[in-house]
Amino acid sequence: MPRTEQGPGATTASRILDVAERLAQTRGFNGFSCADVAPEIGITTASLHYHFPSKADLGRALVERYTESFQASLRDIAAAPTDAPAKLRAYVQIYQQVLGADRMCLCGMFAAEYATLPEPVQAELLRFFDENERWLAAVFDAGLRDGSLRFNGSPQDAAHLLTSALEGAMLLARTYGDNARFRATLDRVLATLTGAWQPEQPSGTA
Amino acid sequence: MPRTEQGPGATTASRILDVAERLAQTRGFNGFSCADVAPEIGITTASLHYHFPSKADLGRALVERYTESFQASLRDIAAAPTDAPAKLRAYVQIYQQVLGADRMCLCGMFAAEYATLPEPVQAELLRFFDENERWLAAVFDAGLRDGSLRFNGSPQDAAHLLTSALEGAMLLARTYGDNARFRATLDRVLATLTGAWQPEQPSGTA
DNA sequence: GTCTATAGGCAGATAGAC
């Protein structure tokens, strides 16, 4: 899922987006400049501004493409002949791959910087989360109906919880440089949300 | 818990920290400048640099003071004659109050910007999370021993999960400007981690 | 579409007077 950066064959605009995406995911929107992007693909910042007149335009395009790419993955997962727990695991796997490339979720990163983002980027960001949580809620709802999932509260609540846990666990795992931590946390969250939950007393108690 | 900004009676250094803390929690470390802070307390940026020679010094002092303030709250909670579930609720309440002041957790914010932070700020940030999770793990461990908590995995795993959920839920609640969302998510997480968990089928299923 | 050159602003930081 973390994008492989394209070579000279691709359009300049998409190569700009590739580099900017990596920088945005590792350093944040306020943590990189046009001057960081342009040299990496062998152009000047003046040329960059030809493709994206302002940095706000670039930011908006980043979130837009990221959302589209995510939606494509979600369609694939939805189309697969698997049950709801497997679809949730596949969903978590997307984030795990991003983290494996030492990146934060682009939109989790931008969420932290929300107050400083240009308005068009803010609007696009909300679309990402809205669409993700709508998809998740549908999966939770379906799993509840066919009995493959058991959890408390509404499907939407479950979607909110999973989204929060994903973004938070990524944030912490990246800070500690410890991706196993992400996996452990998400395994527990998924266990809770699928109903695979056995409250057992550990052996050595007082 | 979100700090009340002090008037002219307080030391200049602490008033600088008050303003910088609010800006850092709402806009991030890369989202505010010395020129934003100084005028708010009626000094120039030159004076600000007298108290904090570099922005890295300011950032480090911010996290240091934030951690100390947190630790004081944790000591109070630990000293109170309450059971583990109540201590966890009180812990979550700290974050809820921060969010109620329309702020992100300072350290959650800085965690997103981790790669761009000056090294001394990074180090101080890790201390914050280490100490918090150590405290949480102790509470989870005690609750497990006295039977007031039931959960799967190690106390440390539980601490990781709660920390991730807290930071992630704050991030999303702030983006949506919806603090009820934070409360709902954390109620569910706490229910899972205290063992107050009843896998019930909702009434209207197919 | 890409370049050179540069504008215009803001960043963090310093010198030296008071």
Added chain:
DNA sequence: GTCTATCTGCCTATAGAC
């Protein structure tokens, strides 16, 4: 401790040639 004045560098963005 605080000021005025200023430096240097970086930022986003534009003008105009090729």
